[in-house]
Amino acid sequence: MYNYDVVIVGAGTAGTYFALLLAKRGVKVLVIDKDAEKDLAKRLDIFHFTSESFAEFNLEESKEGDPEFVSKFSYCYSRSALDNYEKKNFLEVHVMHLPLFIKRLRNLAIKEGAKFQFETTFADLIYDKDNRISGIKTSKDEEIRSRLVVDASGIPSVVRRKVSDPYIENWPIGPRDKFYVFLKYVLLDDPKITIDRSISWPYYKGWIAPQQSKGGAIVGVGANLSTDYARKCMKKFEDSIPLPKYTLQYEEWGATPYTRPPFSFVTDGFLVIGDAACLTKPMNGEGITSAWVQSTPAADVVAYALKDNKYPTKEALWKINYLYQTKEGAEFAGLRALLVGAVAMSKEDNDYLYANGIIFKSDDEEVKGSVAGNLIKGVLKRKFSYSALSKLLKASNTGTKLTIHYKRYPLTPEGYFKWKKKALSLWEKVGSMADNITDAEE
Numbered sequence: 001m002y003n004y005d006v007v008i009v010g011a012g013t014a015g016t017y018f019a020l021l022l023a024k025r026g027v028k029v030l031v032i033d034k035d036a037e038k039d040l041a042k043r044l045d046i047f048h049f050t051s052e053s054f055a056e057f058n059l060e061e062s063k064e065g066d067p068e069f070v071s072k073f074s075y076c077y078s079r080s081a082l083d084n085y086e087k088k089n090f091l092e093v094h095v096m097h098l099p100l101f102i103k104r105l106r107n108l109a110i111k112e113g114a115k116f117q118f119e120t121t122f123a124d125l126i127y128d129k130d131n132r133i134s135g136i137k138t139s140k141d142e143e144i145r146s147r148l149v150v151d152a153s154g155i156p157s158v159v160r161r162k163v164s165d166p167y168i169e170n171w172p173i174g175p176r177d178k179f180y181v182f183l184k185y186v187l188l189d190d191p192k193i194t195i196d197r198s199i200s201w202p203y204y205k206g207w208i209a210p211q212q213s214k215g216g217a218i219v220g221v222g223a224n225l226s227t228d229y230a231r232k233c234m235k236k237f238e239d240s241i242p243l244p245k246y247t248l249q250y251e252e253w254g255a256t257p258y259t260r261p262p263f264s265f266v267t268d269g270f271l272v273i274g275d276a277a278c279l280t281k282p283m284n285g286e287g288i289t290s291a292w293v294q295s296t297p298a299a300d301v302v303a304y305a306l307k308d309n310k311y312p313t314k315e316a317l318w319k320i321n322y323l324y325q326t327k328e329g330a331e332f333a334g335l336r337a338l339l340v341g342a343v344a345m346s347k348e349d350n351d352y353l354y355a356n357g358i359i360f361k362s363d364d365e366e367v368k369g370s371v372a373g374n375l376i377k378g379v380l381k382r383k384f385s386y387s388a389l390s391k392l393l394k395a396s397n398t399g400t401k402l403t404i405h406y407k408r409y410p411l412t413p414e415g416y417f418k419w420k421k422k423a424l425s426l427w428e429k430v431g432s433m434a435d436n437i438t439d440a441e442e
């Protein structure tokens with residue numbers, strides 16, 4: 001009755017890597033994508049991948065001479081809003097071409113037996129006689145029967161949004177829930193300047209990073225609401241921070257989810273992964289390896305749930321929720337809440353945090369006293385505003401509560417609705433990055 005054990009919708013980094021993991025476990029898997037193979041992932045060229053991730057996710061390290069390889073750097077720098085302070089953190093990063101990296105993953109998955117079908121658009125779910133998800137229908141009316149359907153379609157979340165089930169939240173990822181990312185590929189006018197590292201200014205959600213052209217760089221910002229607003233934020237960033245003079249090569253646009261993940265990733269016959277599950281890092285919106293953290297144990301759970309031709313019920317898949325939410329989910333929930341409070345402040349307040357190693361801290365920096373004590377000291381010396389202090393303490397307090405709550409994620413579906421009710425009330429207190437925007441209409 002089934003053509004495949006699993007059909008994955010979306011052949012980006014999330015869907016392709018998950019297909020590789022499943023195929024390695026002997027699962028019969030098909031990945032479909034609406035795009036032609038030659039156009040896949042063309043929306044984004046250069047991306048960053050921490051070097052330790054190759055070993056963590058069992059991939060051979062990309063090296064000079066490989067088609068996807070561009071360069072490597074070892075430190076990330078972050079600077080304060082008034083550009084007075086810099087923090088240096090060790091992080092070895094590979095700079096690579098995304099479409100070629102995905103091609104490498106795809107070849108690995110194909111070698112393990114995974115199948116790929118391009119120019120195939122998901123249209124709807126199909127159900128069996130017991131009303132359980134049992135495959136998909138494409139826009140050409142082709143029916144592909146499978147015991148599990150995986151949504152890896154990125155921000156459009158095309159499958160998750162069609163699921164009608166109390167365990168699945170089918171909201172769209174709207175303009176307030178994502179960052180529009182505006183990248184300028186540029187050539188620096190001064191040939192003596194080389195951008196060989198990533199420097200970010202979190203206050204502006206702006207950065208400068210290396211790219212493949214000699215003497216080139218990428219200048220980027222991320223902003224909620226719209227591409228127009230992102231363009232405006234880019235101007236504000238460049239008016240405030242003295243970047244090296246440059247000539248524009250071309251612009252690139254993208255978007256990354258910036259909201260909490262759904263509370264459950266699974267229900268009967270269904271799993272959501274990657275950007276469709278909003279698994280991006282709260283600190284910078286990167287989403288490739290943070291999504292793979294969920295995929296790695298999920299592949300074991302799925303392979304086991306499908307064993308002996310069983311149908312993968314939500315009970316059998318639930319461990320995917322539990323393992324993710326109690327670890328990375330708990331950490332990111334707390335951090336996301338804290339960051340919403342940390343960006344709601346003036347440039348002077350932001351500089352005070354940098355000056356005193358609060359939140360923004362170099363690896364080798366020793367900070368005396370507690371965070372709260374140092375913030376209160378700043379208020380008493382009139383170097384840090386009371387309103388920023390109260391927002392930050394509130395955000396930190398809610399963040400801590402969220403982390404604790406996520407660590408208590410229910411082991412089985414039974415406790416889910418009670419857990420969800422409390423989680424919702426905590427998230428209501430957090431609000432969104434978009435709540436801090438006051439100049440959108442200026």
Ligand SMILES: Cc1cc2nc3c(=O)[nH]c(=O)nc-3n(C[C@H](O)[C@H](O)[C@H](O)COP(=O)(O)OP(=O)(O)OC[C@H]3O[C@@H](n4cnc5c(N)ncnc54)[C@H](O)[C@@H]3O)c2cc1C
Pocket residue numbers: 009010011012013014015032033034035040041044046047048049120121122123152153154155156158181182183253254255256273274275276280285286287288289291
């Ligand atoms: C400008 C920018 C820079 C970034 N830089 C980094 C970085 O340096 N490091 C990092 O880790 N992350 C980075 N990210 C985030 C990262 O790119 C994403 O988190 C990641 O690519 C998401 O992968 P995905 O497979 O979940 O989704 P996607 O890459 O969006 O893939 C989804 C796939 O589903 C297909 N699809 C959609 N609808 C359908 C349909 N109806 N039927 C069939 N197929 C469909 C699409 O064609 C697409 O191929 C960046 C994001 C942006 C925008």
